Amino acid sequence: MVTDLDARARAILTGNDRGGYTVPTAGLYPFQWNWDSAFAAWGFSTFDPDRAWTELETLLAHQWPDGMVPHIVFHRDDRGYFPGPDVWDTGRPVPTSGITQPPVAATMARMILAADPGQAGRAAALVPKLAAWHRWWMRARVREGVACVVHPWESGRDNAFDWDGGMANVDGSEVGTYQRRDTGHVDASMRPTKAEYDRYLALVQWGRAHGWDQVRMADEGPLLVADPGTCFILIRACDDLAALAAAAGVSDEGAGDMAHELRAGLGGIWNAEAGFWDARDLRTGAFSGILSAGAWLCWLAGAGRPEMASHLARAMDNVRYALPTVDPTLPTFEARRYWRGPAWPFYNALAALGLRDAGLGAEAERLRADTEALIRGGGFYEYFDPTDGTPCGGKDFTWTAAIWLTWAGRGA
Numbered sequence: 001m002v003t004d005l006d007a008r009a010r011a012i013l014t015g016n017d018r019g020g021y022t023v024p025t026a027g028l029y030p031f032q033w034n035w036d037s038a039f040a041a042w043g044f045s046t047f048d049p050d051r052a053w054t055e056l057e058t059l060l061a062h063q064w065p066d067g068m069v070p071h072i073v074f075h076r077d078d079r080g081y082f083p084g085p086d087v088w089d090t091g092r093p094v095p096t097s098g099i100t101q102p103p104v105a106a107t108m109a110r111m112i113l114a115a116d117p118g119q120a121g122r123a124a125a126l127v128p129k130l131a132a133w134h135r136w137w138m139r140a141r142v143r144e145g146v147a148c149v150v151h152p153w154e155s156g157r158d159n160a161f162d163w164d165g166g167m168a169n170v171d172g173s174e175v176g177t178y179q180r181r182d183t184g185h186v187d188a189s190m191r192p193t194k195a196e197y198d199r200y201l202a203l204v205q206w207g208r209a210h211g212w213d214q215v216r217m218a219d220e221g222p223l224l225v226a227d228p229g230t231c232f233i234l235i236r237a238c239d240d241l242a243a244l245a246a247a248a249g250v251s252d253e254g255a256g257d258m259a260h261e262l263r264a265g266l267g268g269i270w271n272a273e274a275g276f277w278d279a280r281d282l283r284t285g286a287f288s289g290i291l292s293a294g295a296w297l298c299w300l301a302g303a304g305r306p307e308m309a310s311h312l313a314r315a316m317d318n319v320r321y322a323l324p325t326v327d328p329t330l331p332t333f334e335a336r337r338y339w340r341g342p343a344w345p346f347y348n349a350l351a352a353l354g355l356r357d358a359g360l361g362a363e364a365e366r367l368r369a370d371t372e373a374l375i376r377g378g379g380f381y382e383y384f385d386p387t388d389g390t391p392c393g394g395k396d397f398t399w400t401a402a403i404w405l406t407w408a409g410r411g412a
């Protein structure tokens with residue numbers, strides 16, 4: 001049965017469709033974003049499977065020769081976004097950014113094929129591209145056995161606490177003057193600060209000055225932080241790529257081995273003193289010491305631990321709507337500032353996939369029911385205040401609509 005909200009969610013996906021790719025939301029994010037696009041594909045698979053495959057195909061069509069799949073593809077010019085293609089200056093035929101984003105595409109492709117098994121051929125054609133991207137991760141971002149980011153945007157959790165330690169050592173004082181565009185679309189109190197933005201730009205300028213040499217960025221660049229969220233997503237993506245390849249009848253191109261290798265390195269992000277999975281600045285070796293949202297994805301990679309289950313219970317007990325993106329009992333928790341507290345519907349969907357597979361069905365259902373309530377109460381917003389459900393950020397958001405159709409709106 002198609003409900004009014006289902007119809008609204010479909011209309012958001014089709015309304016944000018720019019022809020072969022979907023923008024996260026009109027205005028604030030007017031291009032194709034990597035992991036948003038993978039979620040969009042999952043959403044489309046519920047009513048237009050052909051369009052779902054196209055979304056993934058378009059994303060991978062802009063893969064770099066070294067295997068990287070960029071975090072933004074600037075299909076068309078749009079002055080409403082900063083930093084645009086002229087700032088990145090990556091020299092790609094269709095301009096892109098010069099960093100990547102969490103590799104959820106293989107996980108989404110596997111679910112899309114399960115829903116549309118007749119398309120093994122299209123899935124088979126994606127496997128080598130996804131495998132090349134995962135190998136790129138191993139070569140250009142896995143250091144000391146763990147997946148790292150060289151820019152906070154690469155994690156998809158832009159202003160999370162995870163990067164504060166590393167970013168303190170990034171000099172943002174020389175970036176020159178620039179005009180932000182994000183704060184013209186949404187309230188500045190919900191967005192990263194100016195000091196954070198200066199450093200984001202300094203990292204972009206470093207990459208550009210070094211010809212976007214991805215290995216060099218990891219080995220010599222200003223920032224290198226081991227990211228639990230990306231580690232768990234990449235492990236899961238390698239497992240899912242192996243399964244996708246098997247279902248499509250093609251070689252997994254070493255995906256299973258990559259998953260194995262990454263699991264062996266996970267000890268590098270276990271903060272034993274604090275008792276949780278934690279981001280670690282590889283330039284100094286220091287853990288962040290703050291329980292942040294990346295840790296909530298441990299179950300996706302089969303890396304749940306008893307300590308994490310009790311952290312999850314405490315976090316859920318301390319907000320009305322799970323999941324907060326930082327431990328809500330900390331004084332640093334900010335209920336409405338982006339990745340420093342708010343609940344994100346798409347992230348809940350991802351965390352719930354892991355919880356379900358780990359046998360934590362009650363927790364997964366709490367996430368689903370809370371996400372359903374947030375969307376029913378506030379609409380298809382980018383994220384929400386987890387204490388009172390206030391909708392925040394951009395509206396008519398693609399991945400919020402997508403996970404409504406695939407998960408949040410599908411009942412217990």
Ligand code: GLC
Pocket residue numbers: 024029033035036155156157158
């Ligand atoms: C923000 C989010 C990131 C997302 C992008 C587009 O930068 O932090 O995860 O991909 O917006 O929605």
